[in-house]
Amino acid sequence: MSVASTRPVLERICDILHSRVATLTTGIKPATPLVEVVRPTRIGDFTPKHMQVVMVLGESTEADDLYRPGNPPAIAYNQTINLYCHIMPSEQDPTSLDEYASSMHADVIEAITDAGANWHDFGGLAIDTQLSAVERISSDGAIDGIIIPVVVTYRISEWSPYEVRY
């Protein structure tokens, strides 16, 4: 069984992930009043802000134990999607960066998983999703925050990344 679309499977997964995280811009989590979720363009086209999430594709690896035979065969990937959560409060703000980081981490995770028991399959587009250990953004560039790596495992037709394979 296969399902094709006009957008690649990975992009459709990214769209869903983006919209789930963007629910935090509505103010549903008082500790994480997200201002925006950004997917950078070629020249950046955004300015770092407090409570901003920048979504960037990271490493992709083959999940060869999930391959399926056929013609064409079905191949699977583990795609990391990094969520750069920027934490840049006012210099007058007495709240610790760690507190902001913990709250933002918790609220972003809840936003991603708040889609019922099958949150991990992104509407049938993915096989599984893992939320990896959070990392701290190096503040060399004066941007503080955390990175939440979301590792999505999905399977597609070898001949067409538009086509989901089950």
Added chain:
Amino acid sequence: MTLRDQIASDASLVFLSTSDFAETVTYYPHVYFGGSATSRSISAVVFRQQVATVGEDGGEVVLPMYEVHVANSATTGISSEELDTGGDQIEFPPRDGKDAEKKSILHLVTQDNGMLVLQCR
């Protein structure tokens, strides 16, 4: 006038003259809770570096960097006392001829009595 005064004066009158190298930009201080947004026009020399990257974890993205030189003044520039790198922004064209965009002030690179050098992105 002391040398110190002369240097501070030259910062505004010479280095930040819009007839020479400077341009007019708009400074937007951080808006604190319950406060209202204010802005003011100031003179600045903007060095535009279009290719600069952030992120080292396989998710590197281009985010142009700008070095902005302003007077250390609460009226003609930005005073080091009022500067807040957690929300202050400066609006200027990211490229000559383009529309102005707000860029966050991320870092105070260097400072003295006359001028501040700020990193914006």
